[in-house]
């Protein structure tokens with residue numbers, strides 16, 4: 001996999017000449033957002049670049065092992081420091097998202113920044129705001145794409161075991177452990193290259209997935225108990241109310257992966273997970289085959305993402321959001337049957 005060399009050289013020039021670099025990623029950062037941020041942070045630190053990571057809101061606890069994560073400045077809670085860093089930056093690197101609307105409270109701060117910008121992302125329909133845009137929707141993850149960019153810059157030697165673990169985390173989580181449609185020969189080649197840097201797959205899987213608490217498992221059982229499979233449609237709906245969360249001492253990240261249970265049922269092609277939190281209903285969509293949930297999320301739930309994994313939100317109640325979904329999904333019967 002070779003990245004266009006003109007883009008690489010333009011990025012090199014920005015990285016070499018900038019006096020203050022800020023790395024940022026999307027709201028509710030996941031394994032790919034944090035893995036790419038901390039992997040790149042580690043490489044740039046080794047190169048003695050003046051770099052800080054500033055993210056919109058806290059990352060989940062199971063990513064706390066990432067070196068540098070403790071130095072990340074979080075806009076929610078550290079607004080003054082975050083604002084000063086962004087305003088002082090002459091280069092901002094946007095990882096794992098492609099629209100300012102994914103930056104939560106940092107949206108206007110970033111949109112109004114005069115800094116040069118590099119985008120590294122694998123989602124559909126990128127906005128055109130960056131000086132240099134690396135956007136490849138064929139990539140399993142931002143971490144896979146970042147690996148190719150670092151290789152293109154001839155900076156592979158700066159990927160040590162820890163940076164490799166960060167990149168591997170993003171690839172592993174965004175591919176559902178090398179199971180999703182987005183997993184390619186190249187994905188495995190990059191994973192192999194990271195193993196050569198010392199990554200141990202079994203240890204990584206334990207670190208990232210074996211993190212259940214009794215509360216999280218009870219929350220999962222609550223979600224699965226109430227799961228619905230729609231009549232005459234290959235669609236599963238899983239939902240959790242704010243009360244379900246508080247009764248099970250919800251912590252950030254606890255519902256990660258719940259949506260996949262719907263898709264694990266024989267015959268189900270679309271799984272939807274709706275959770276009521278922070279005054280909104282946050283929605284995750286997962287699909288199999290050709291059914292495009294990016295388009296569905298964009299059309300009806302103010303969201304987006306990838307063909308087989310997307311998200312959105314609704315400011316209606318949980319029940320109203322479920323009902324709205326049930327109404328609109330009927331029009332997709334043909335597409336679901338063909339998928």
Ligand code: 5GP
Nearest residue numbers: 284285302303304305306309310311312313
């Ligand atoms: P998740 O369901 O894990 O939150 O997100 C699935 C995918 O959709 C991720 O790649 C994520 O970045 C993207 N995504 C999630 N929520 C939104 C949203 O509200 N808007 C957009 N554009 N993408 C989203």
Ligand code: MN
Nearest residue numbers: 032096141142
């Ligand atoms: Mn990603």
